Amino acid sequence: MRPIIRQITDKAFTFLTGTSVVLLTFVLLIVLGPMVWRGAKAVIFKDTVEFRKMQLDLYNRGNPASLKIQNTEAESFRKIVYETIDTFKHGIDTEELIDRTKQIYRQFGKELRYKGITGEEYQKIRSLARELRDKLQAAFESNDKKIIKENVDYVLQYRLYKDLADTAAAEFFTLAEDFLKSIENIDLNKRQQYAGSLEQVEEIVFRLLGPKPSEPLPALTMDRYGATRWDLAQKLLDKLLWSEQWIQKEAGQPLVKIRVSRAEEFAGTKLEPLFSYVQNNLDKMLLPGPRFYWQYFIDDSTPGHYFGGVGPEILGTLLLTLLAMLFVFPLGVISAAYLVECASDNIAVRIIRMCINTLAGVPSIVFGLFGLAFFVLFFIPLFGGPSKPCILASSLTLAVLTLPVMIRASEEAIRSVPQSYKEASLGLGASRFRTFVKVTLPVALPGILTGVILSLSRVAGETAPILFTGAVALGPLPKSLFDPTRTLSYGSYDIAVGDRLAMMVPHNQYGMVVTLVFLILCLNTIAIVLRARVFRKLRGN
Amino acid sequence: MITDSTIQGQQLRPAADKNQSLVLTPLQDMKGFLLHHIGRMLLFLITCSSVVLVLLIFFFVIRQALPFFTKFSLIEFLTTKSWYPEAATPKFGALSLIVGSLYVTISALVFAVPTGILAAIFLSDIVSLKIRDFVKPVIEILAAIPSVAYGFFAVLVLAPWMQNKWGFTTGTNALNASIILSIMALPTIISVAEDSISAVGRELREASYGLGATRFETIFKVVMPAAHSGIIAAIVLGMMRAIGETMVVWMASGNANQIPSPWWDLSQSVRTMTATIAGDMGETPKDSPHYWSLFAIGVVLLAMTFLLNIISEYFLASAKKKTGKS
Numbered sequence: 001m002r003p004i005i006r007q008i009t010d011k012a013f014t015f016l017t018g019t020s021v022v023l024l025t026f027v028l029l030i031v032l033g034p035m036v037w038r039g040a041k042a043v044i045f046k047d048t049v050e051f052r053k054m055q056l057d058l059y060n061r062g063n064p065a066s067l068k069i070q071n072t073e074a075e076s077f078r079k080i081v082y083e084t085i086d087t088f089k090h091g092i093d094t095e096e097l098i099d100r101t102k103q104i105y106r107q108f109g110k111e112l113r114y115k116g117i118t119g120e121e122y123q124k125i126r127s128l129a130r131e132l133r134d135k136l137q138a139a140f141e142s143n144d145k146k147i148i149k150e151n152v153d154y155v156l157q158y159r160l161y162k163d164l165a166d167t168a169a170a171e172f173f174t175l176a177e178d179f180l181k182s183i184e185n186i187d188l189n190k191r192q193q194y195a196g197s198l199e200q201v202e203e204i205v206f207r208l209l210g211p212k213p214s215e216p217l218p219a220l221t222m223d224r225y226g227a228t229r230w231d232l233a234q235k236l237l238d239k240l241l242w243s244e245q246w247i248q249k250e251a252g253q254p255l256v257k258i259r260v261s262r263a264e265e266f267a268g269t270k271l272e273p274l275f276s277y278v279q280n281n282l283d284k285m286l287l288p289g290p291r292f293y294w295q296y297f298i299d300d301s302t303p304g305h306y307f308g309g310v311g312p313e314i315l316g317t318l319l320l321t322l323l324a325m326l327f328v329f330p331l332g333v334i335s336a337a338y339l340v341e342c343a344s345d346n347i348a349v350r351i352i353r354m355c356i357n358t359l360a361g362v363p364s365i366v367f368g369l370f371g372l373a374f375f376v377l378f379f380i381p382l383f384g385g386p387s388k389p390c391i392l393a394s395s396l397t398l399a400v401l402t403l404p405v406m407i408r409a410s411e412e413a414i415r416s417v418p419q420s421y422k423e424a425s426l427g428l429g430a431s432r433f434r435t436f437v438k439v440t441l442p443v444a445l446p447g448i449l450t451g452v453i454l455s456l457s458r459v460a461g462e463t464a465p466i467l468f469t470g471a472v473a474l475g476p477l478p479k480s481l482f483d484p485t486r487t488l489s490y491g492s493y494d495i496a497v498g499d500r501l502a503m504m505v506p507h508n509q510y511g512m513v514v515t516l517v518f519l520i521l522c523l524n525t526i527a528i529v530l531r532a533r534v535f536r537k538l539r540g541n
Numbered sequence: 542m543i544t545d546s547t548i549q550g551q552q553l554r555p556a557a558d559k560n561q562s563l564v565l566t567p568l569q570d571m572k573g574f575l576l577h578h579i580g581r582m583l584l585f586l587i588t589c590s591s592v593v594l595v596l597l598i599f600f601f602v603i604r605q606a607l608p609f610f611t612k613f614s615l616i617e618f619l620t621t622k623s624w625y626p627e628a629a630t631p632k633f634g635a636l637s638l639i640v641g642s643l644y645v646t647i648s649a650l651v652f653a654v655p656t657g658i659l660a661a662i663f664l665s666d667i668v669s670l671k672i673r674d675f676v677k678p679v680i681e682i683l684a685a686i687p688s689v690a691y692g693f694f695a696v697l698v699l700a701p702w703m704q705n706k707w708g709f710t711t712g713t714n715a716l717n718a719s720i721i722l723s724i725m726a727l728p729t730i731i732s733v734a735e736d737s738i739s740a741v742g743r744e745l746r747e748a749s750y751g752l753g754a755t756r757f758e759t760i761f762k763v764v765m766p767a768a769h770s771g772i773i774a775a776i777v778l779g780m781m782r783a784i785g786e787t788m789v790v791w792m793a794s795g796n797a798n799q800i801p802s803p804w805w806d807l808s809q810s811v812r813t814m815t816a817t818i819a820g821d822m823g824e825t826p827k828d829s830p831h832y833w834s835l836f837a838i839g840v841v842l843l844a845m846t847f848l849l850n851i852i853s854e855y856f857l858a859s860a861k862k863k864t865g866k867s
Contacts, residue, residue: 010755017663020656025679027724031686031694331590338584352588354854355595361850362598362843363785364688365815369839372822373601400594407591431573433580461687464787464815468822489689496693497792506697513693517686524685528678 035514042309042511043296046230048286049074050210054225054307059299070287077284078209080277085202087182088271094191097140100175105133108168125163132158132172140179148183152176182270197243197265201274208236208278209285222306222501229507230288237282241275296511303474304501305491305508310515312477316391316485317519319478320466321459323395324402325452331399332406332455333448339407340414341436360404364464371397371469385482392481394470401465402455409451413444416538446534450527457523461516463489473498488516599843606840609633609833618837624798626821626831633834637800639841641811644800645715645790646783648807649722653783654776656723657730661775662760664731665739666746684728688788695721695793709808711795716807718794722786726779733778737771737860738764770860777853781846784815791816814838 049070055061089096108129112122132155139151155176158164164172210226211218218224227233243262246255263275278285293309301308343349375393385392417440425435463471471490478485492513495502502509565573609618613633621634660680664673699720700712709716741764749759765772795810818835825832 006755006758010757013757013760014667017659017667020659021663021676023656024660024676024683024727028679028683031691031724032682034698035690035694331587334584335588335591338588342581342584343588348585352592355592357854358595358847358850359591359598361781361785361846361853363787363815363846365785365787365818366598366602366839366843366846368787368822369602369605369818369836370598373605373836374597377827378601400598403591403594432577457685461685461689463687463689464819467819489687492689492693493788493792496696509693509697513690517690520685520687521682524681528681 032517035510035517038506039510039512039514041231041507042514043293045291045293045507046288047291047293048227048230048233048288050226050286051228051291054228057224058221058302058307059295061295074285074287075213077281081205081209081274081285082212084271084274084277085198085205088269088274089198094140097175097179098137101133101136101140101172104168104171104175105129111168128158128161129164129169129172132169136172136176139176145183148180152180194266194269197262198271200243201240201262201271204236204240205278208233208240221302222304225307227286228307230286231507233282233286233288237279240278297515300477301508304505305495305512306501306505310488310491310512312486313488313491313512314515314519316471316478316487317460317489317516319391319485320395320398320470320487321456323391323481324398324459325456327396327399328403328406328455329452332403332451333410335403335407336410336414336448337436337441339411341432341440356404356407359400360408364401364462365467367397367401367465368468370400371465376469380482388482389468389470389472389484390482391470391478391485394466394485397465397469398459398462401462402459405455405458406451409454410444410448413447413451413534414440416447416534417443418538443538446530446537450531450534453523453527453530457520457527460523461489461520463493466490488512488519492516602836602839602843606833606836608828609830609837612830613834618834619841622800624817626825626834631830633830633837635814635834635838635841637798638812638814638817638838640800641715641794641798642784642790642813642815642842644811645718645722645794645813646780648715648719649726649783650776650780652719652723653726653730653779657727657775657779658734658772660727660731661734661738665735666756666760666764680728680731683724688725688786689792691721691725692788692792695789700793711808711810713793713795713810714808715794715801715811718790718811718813719807721789721793722783725786725789726783729782730775730779733775734768734772737768737775740771740860741767767863768860770856770863774853774856774860777849777856781849781853784849785842785846787815787819791819796820814842818842 049067052062052067052070056064056067109126112125117125135151135155139148139155142148142151156173159173164170206226208227210224227236241262242259243265245258245260247258249256261275263272266272266275296309297314298311299309300311339349339352343352371393372389375396376389377387379396380390380393381387421439421443422435425439426432430438466487467490470484471487472484473486473490473494475484475486495509495512618633618635619639620636621632622637623632623634624638625632660676664676668676695717696713699717702712703709703714703717704712745763745767746759749763754762790813794813794816796812796816797810798812799809801807801809801811818838821831822835825835
């Protein structure tokens with residue numbers, strides 16, 4: 001081969017290896033970057049007055065007096081929104097208007113009955129009221145302004161009729177006048193379309209500002225508050241200002257999504273000013289402010305993680321991992337000690353080593369099956385415990401899972417203790433047991449601790465083994481070791497795919513998984529730093 | 542004769558003052574001998590717990606699967622494709638699940654093996670220690686990120702992106718699962734391969750350079766052949782990691798019980814053995830054929846990883862023998 005080609009191949013190869021490492025770093029950034037960015041929003045964000053209300057109601061946090069002031073201030077700006085919608089609705093909502101006329105008619109009938117008039121007179125007035133009612137209904141239902149005018153005028157000519165004045169029926173006239181006024185600027189043919197769009201607007205306003213102050217409190221916690229976060233409010237505002245429509249631009253082509261301004265849609269109506277009003281005064285209605293919501297890590301959450309934090313999940317994860325460590329630590333250290341200090345290379349030790357490797361290779365889901373078949377259905381009931389998924393079964397399963405990690409790490413730590421230390425101790429007449437406890441173990445302890453932390457981080461992230469042995473997505477805090485618990489790992493799974501409601505709160509989705517990743521990376525960093533120190537120390541620096 | 546109490550009493554005195562015979566009495570000798578052996582025995586028994594646990598795992602998983610194997614044919618289980626566990630006449634053909642597992646595993650290895658080996662070469666042969674110290678934590682962090690977080694990334698970041706930007710019909714498909722699995726297998730492959738490549742001595746490399754070979758030639762014609770057992774072991778260990786992975790494939794592979802056709806079409810959804818166990822176990826009544834069948838899948842999975850484990854052990858041992866180091 002020619003030297004130049006060899007040179008080029010060599011350079012290209014070097015470049016390729018470098019690229020693979022760059023790719024790795026890139027992958028790490030891609031995986032962690034967006035997740036951490038979005039997850040951080042669960043803790044650091046701009047809150048609104050609705051958020052403060054929620055915090056006060058659910059967690060009794062914040063100052064009620066200042067909140068009340070803020071609330072009144074916000075209410076004063078919100079009132080106009082509700083009023084605008086209400087007046088517009090009068091002209092649009094035919095059914096509501098018709099219902100109202102029927103109500104008036106019925107009430108008037110009742111009034112008449114107790115007036116003490118003759119039957120003949122009663123019949124006369126009553127039939128007049130019925131006529132007025134029917135005319136009004138015809139006006140409400142019609143799309144033709146001429147017919148409406150005719151009917152309404154017919155009704156209004158009885159305005160000064162003495163039998164109707166100062167009774168319930170007088171409301172017919174105000175209704176008729178209001179209606180005339182409200183339809184002045186409305187294209188009546190568009191009524192159907194308006195009604196549909198109005199429903200959307202009302203829904204968005206509900207999500208934005210919460211239930212109206214006059215209405216009863218909704219049953220679901222998530223419906224009780226408007227937009228608790230400013231970014232959510234911005235999104236809702238965008239939805240309020242623009243409606244999305246699918247239209248066909250050319251025949252045979254797939255539908256195209258376009259954005260239509262709602263202000264244009266409602267152009268010329270009473271509702272039109274609403275949109276610019278909300279756009280300009282949103283901050284006054286919601287009073288946004290920066291917030292560092294550290295309580296995210298201790299708060300319980302409402303169903304679907306709609307509000308609140310990951311407190312129970314963190315607690316459950318810590319409980320499971322620490323309990324698992326409690327089981328596995330003695331077992332791992334003793335096994336490692338035996339393998340380093342006592343074992344010769346005979347068949348028994350070889351089998352033990354092979355079993356440790358096998359244990360390390362068993363898929364995590366099989367550990368889950370084993371935990372279910374052994375701990376849940378056999379082992380715990382054997383000692384009189386309940387035969388159901390629980391914390392104890394989960395942590396025992398996790399302990400089995402992490403045993404090989406623990407043994408390998410401790411073995412390495414014990415092996416790295418210099419032979420001269422042990423020999424000095426043995427030379428002074430100490431027994432092998434004493435040498436191990438007094439000399440080897442203290443020197444190896446930081447190394448073992450590194451192993452413990454690494455196993456902890458492994459255990460904290462495992463999901464498959466605890467699926468059937470003690471993890472739940474929702475539930476109360478565990479009261480004993482025989483209750484199931486929520487964990488960060490299973491919670492991350494559930495919040496990503498299991499829960500429809502969680503899709504509406506992406507910050508909480510990402511917040512959960514970032515908490516888990518953060519916890520694990522912290523543990524790993526501690527382990528790496530610790531290992532570096534041990535390494536330096538044993539080298540004699 | 543010196544009793545224990547007198548030894549206790551003298552403990553604080555300097556050793557030179559000890560009025561004690563250096564020769565032990567027969568009783569003390571016996572005691573020490575017994576203690577030594579009993580202690581050793583005890584330690585041995587505790588260490589055997591790993592063996593016991595492995596046996597327990599095999600025993601209990603197989604025990605729960607046994608009713609399935611007595612009622613349904615094993616051949617049918619392994620060779621037919623129809624998996625209808627809840628039908629009136631349930632059918633348990635796990636072939637497409639097994640193929641699904643192998644499918645995502647092998648496609649993950651197609652991405653991971655070249656990248657992993659190149660990165661291992663980069664770390665062992667090309668860069669200085671300083672850059673190595675910078676790259677190592679990257680790999681460690683990649684290894685430390687829990688599988689459920691990778692699954693989360695696959696579902697909420699990668700899947701919508703694939704669907705919107707690449708025009709796939711569904712974002713949760715074999716390609717998605719394979720990409721994430723390859724990321725997860727990479728740290729294992731890199732660290733084992735790097736160990737075995739570094740274990741090939743300087744002498745071989747220097748001899749090659751001395752003969753005028755370039756770095757590319759040295760690595761490909763000298764180092765890699767010498768380290769091939771270790772590299773194979775790395776690939777097998779990476780495969781084990783991928784085939785046993787649950788959360789990622791459950792969340793990202795789409796869980797459609799089918800064998801992709803044409804076979805190279807990675808954009809289709811598949812379902813793996815692990816995902817089937819994880820997904821179905823929650824909805825199965827205890828001691829039903831469906832319940833047993835999931836344990837039967839567990840047995841297949843266990844057998845596969847056990848086999849892979851033995852293969853990797855063999856290659857690691859032969860790598861150790863060849864280079865004389867671990």
